[in-house]
Every structure is written in C-alpha cells, then in structure tokens.
Amino acid sequence: MSISLAVVNYILIGIGVLIMLLGFFGCCGAAMENLCLLYTYSILLIIVLVAEIVLAILIFSFKERTEEEIHRMMIDYSTAGASSDKQDLMKKIEQQFNCCGIAGPTRTDCQDTNKQDCFTRFRDFIKQNQFVLGGVAIAFGLLEILGVVFACMLARNLQLGYVA
Numbered sequence: 001m002s003i004s005l006a007v008v009n010y011i012l013i014g015i016g017v018l019i020m021l022l023g024f025f026g027c028c029g030a031a032m033e034n035l036c037l038l039y040t041y042s043i044l045l046i047i048v049l050v051a052e053i054v055l056a057i058l059i060f061s062f063k064e065r066t067e068e069e070i071h072r073m074m075i076d077y078s079t080a081g082a083s084s085d086k087q088d089l090m091k092k093i094e095q096q097f098n099c100c101g102i103a104g105p106t107r108t109d110c111q112d113t114n115k116q117d118c119f120t121r122f123r124d125f126i127k128q129n130q131f132v133l134g135g136v137a138i139a140f141g142l143l144e145i146l147g148v149v150f151a152c153m154l155a156r157n158l159q160l161g162y163v164a
Contacts, residue, residue, distance in 0.1 A: 018044070022044045025038075025044065035159065038151050038158075039152075039155055042155070052140075052141065056137065070119070090118075093122070097125065099117060099122075
C-alpha cells in the first residue's frame with residue numbers, strides 16, 4: 001500500500017499548522033504570562049517530540065519497506081506518463097546526485113555509462129550521512145525538551161507569584 005503525494009502534502013500542511021499554533025501558544029503564553037497557554041505549549045511540544053520519536057522508530061523498523069517506497073516513487077516519477085512536475089523533480093535529483101535513471105543510464109538523454117542509477121546514489125547518500133542526520137534529529141529533540149522545561153519553569157514561577 002503506497003501513500004499518494006497528495007496525502008503527503010496534506011500531512012505536511014497539517015504539520016505546518018501545528019508548528020504555527022505551537023509557536024503562537026509559546027510566544028503568547030510567555031508574553032502574557034498565561035498559565036493555560038504555557039501548559040498547552042508544553043503539552044503540544046511533548047506530542048511533537050513523541051511523534052518524532054515514533055516516526056524515527058518506524059523508519060528504522062521498516063527500513064526495507066521505506067527503501068521500496070522510495071524506489072517505487074522514483075520509478076513513478078521517471079516514467080513517461082508522470083506529470084511534468086514529477087519529471088522535473090527527477091531531473092533535479094539526477095543533476096544533484098550526478099546519476100541517471102532508476103536502473104542506470106537507459107534513456108536516450110542519459111547515455112553516460114559512467115553514471116550510477118539514482119536510487120543507489122540516493123541510498124548511499126543517506127547511509128553516508130546517517131550520523132549527521134541522526135545528530136541533527138537529536139539536537140532538535142534536545143531543543144524541544146529544553147522548550148518544555150523552560151515553559152514549565154516559567155509557568156511554575158508564575159503560579160508561585162514570582163515576577164518574570
């Protein structure tokens with residue numbers, strides 16, 4: 001079962017709205033010293049952190065399935081029947097990774113036999129940079145934990161009557 005690009009777009013839009021609301025609650029809660037907004041900010045930030053952890057676990061647990069889906073999407077994007085946007089994206093991938101096609105240089109506009117197929121290049125790029133990607137994810141997670149801690153500290157100080 002594959003997820004269509006439209007579904008992915010809607011998910012990304014939903015995540016963007018959630019992040020906007022998250023920033024609003026944190027900013028307004030701190031500026032207005034509102035306990036409800038600060039605790040809402042903390043809870044939403046914890047939900048985002050848990051979702052990121054679950055997503056990371058799913059990606060690593062279903063590594064082969066993830067690779068199969070990426071391979072299938074690349075095949076769909078490189079076929080003649082794909083939309084021009086998808087074909088343009090595949091051409092940009094070919095330029096960025098200096099690769100050609102999904103199964104090597106088979107197209108007439110891509111006859112450089114020294115080029116490797118794009119799926120292999122993309123997979124190798126992820127494997128070579130997996131520790132950097134993991135480090136960035138951990139750094140974002142730590143920043144989110146700090147955000148929760150500071151928001152809760154501020155809310156607690158407001159409850160105790162301390163002036164911020």
